[in-house]
Amino acid sequence: MRIGVVGGGQLGRMLGLAGIPLGFEFRFLDPSPDACAGAVGGRLVAAYDDEDALRELAEWADVATYEFENVPVRSAEVLEAAGAPVRPGVEALRVSQDRLDEKEFFHGLGIATAPFRAVDSREELAAAVDEIGLPAVLKTRRMGYDGKGQAVLRSPADLADAWEALGGRPLVLEGFVDFRRELSVIAARGTGGAIQVYPVVENTHEDGILRRSRAPALKVSDICRVGANRIARAVLERLDYVGVVAIELFETGDGLIANEMAPRVHNSGHWSIEGAETSQFENHLRAIAGLPLGSTRVSRPAGMVNILGTLPETADVLSLPGAHLHLYGKEERPGRKIGHVTVVDGDAEVVRQRLDRLLHPPADPADPAPA
């Protein structure tokens, strides 16, 4: 099976690592000659909208997928026209590229979101703030990620700066959600319609970037578990989806609120490589290749921390029992995701302590690791 992937970052690289044992071959289309997925497959160095390169990829591949949601819709259409089925499909890509379309899509399925208004002018911003109230979050509709392209409005005085920073592009104003915690639900759907849902994950963000995930999330009520499942299934079925989807949720006193969805494998599912019976990467590949899905059961409580900006000492990480280091082969740069560490243990509290130690290393590395 030949898999053509648009994008050659760490998600593509981990897809390759999961697919090689299945006998799959990979080719990654990415504008960067250094794209880190090149370690696990061929590289096609071209812009994401280079139609000749897309056709070359489609002619080589049995199936095409993408590892980030800002691939132009037109590119997915070119791949399909050149004979490679694109999974997940073009509609999933289109909906998840635009925060306004995405929220309207959720509403159409009866899934709660923060209140929102489209904002295309300074006057519309003032009107939207009047309707939604403060605090609120102003976001670009397209191309935002890891907290980029957004501004929190706490008082009317913040409007001018936020407009200065973001105005001129299509925007959406969202009510600020006073959440208890952030969760995500990751699920896979196969070509025959079978669905597997991973247990709900608890996520902590700092400055809009995912810092840590824990799986399964602790103290998930039955209502929350059922609600997350229902949301994942509704999204997958409405889009006739094939592959893995991730939906970011806020848990509030009034239930779950959907924030956004990613039509791809997701950072909050990286723990599944060691912590689940079948990783999100393998299940994405099984799905798009038309193979049976694997169990999404958590085999051991797991947690993950992202490595941002600076590489840790490999030996320090590996001295921690149950820790698994994943480096993406990317250059160090402030704030950049360059790897992650997963910790697994039979005891969720031990996992928590070890994640804390990774996030806040002791001044003296000789301090004993939590038992």
Ligand code: AMP
């Ligand atoms: P996003 O790019 O939408 O995933 O936002 C990045 C992070 O900003 C989220 O994970 C939240 O921590 C925070 N955030 C985004 N939207 C809201 C909101 N409407 N209310 C409160 N916090 C938010």
